[in-house]
Amino acid sequence: MLSVATWNINSVRLRMPIVERFLKEEAPDVLCLQEIKCQEDQFPYKAFEALGYDQIAVHGQKGYHGVATVSRVPLREFSRHDWQDNGEARHVGIELPDHQGMVVENVYVPAGGDIPDREQNVKFGQKLDFLERMTRWADKVDRPTLIVGDFNIAPLESDVWNHKQLLKVVSHTPVEVDTLQRFKDAHGWTDIGREHIHDPERYYSWWSYRSKDWKVNDRGRRLDHMWASPQLAAQSTRHWLREDARDWEKPSDHIPLITEFDI
Template structure:
């Protein structure tokens, strides 16, 4: 099974990029974040034309939005939480049938958190911390098995997940309140599969700011996009690739796709 996770930063705007990605990589499943499209306007026919006719999605106008697109039938997981009581379209889940049995797939878009890393001064940062706390408690109460969690989690947890650990310790996405929470979330029953394939101290990024004119030369990246597997799926892991060159495509997202290959 080949799975791609990507913060596409507007599905309708970047449909040509998705088409190129699907043509080049031939994925079985694509998990998207920041689709920015309300459900009645979801381009289901256009996505099906790419060879991905099965969909689970939740979206709203202009912001957020997540979607799972599949080449094969999938079943929507019902009764997932309304995180922080906001109904802001940040999580969908699906059950995927494989020859070795069903796999549960979670697609998350964690709040970015604004600019000020102080929950008393910044409601967006408070929301982010609360979101991660709620997700952690939920997975702790229902320990995951045969599960994959992917998405834009908006936290770069490790020292070499950012271009400068020292300079970014006080910058939202790499602060201790965020990174310690992510460690607790992973510890509910997941393995950081990307760092299994590319262990530290190698630098590993999936996001480069639009503010960097020559993003490749400055290379001030962060690993905000993640792939987690439960230990029972780790023997099936074959490869994970970060498609860095996609950042050079026409009108790109500031995130690049991550490709996961499993032998299930």
């Protein structure tokens, strides 16, 4: 069995105490982090090594973005795609040689700003272009692959607290959902989360810091995803999330997701 987790941690150094708690409680074999917000030489390697996660691939950037994959099983880093096409650190790919050469792609899709219009908002156009570059890449994927991370899109009506109110809000607009669907179709990805937590069941992974009481208001969105190649998806045995992590001390606004594979 192999377990893989993904979590937009929103600064790995600031939130190392809750990362340590998560690793001790869930002990996934692999953890993919997004928005680590540090350069590679600033990453807390020793803290992860002390927890048994001594296999580490980091694609960092000063102050912003950044992704890292840590593991207690052997890994090999093999790719860093610039799907933003501007040098930002938003992807790192690794393979697991002891697990049928399984590939784990860790990605942080741009948020896209506040205005869902390419002409009025450059960031929104960059987000759509990022997804189009991912789509061209996905069309050529030929290995058992798991792509995880903060996609910054909640595609289904049940992935948001109010579908009608969010139709014009970046992350749930029709153009974003359609663009993400093209990416999904390019490789025939399976949305593992929704294979195990069936639509229309409530399933959120993010709640804004702006909400005074995130649990009472429950205005969540499913922005974080774990998608797998068809054959690999068939080997997933369990998928769950740690919603309680949103309530831990100094929490991220995202929560971790975990999938277990028989591989």
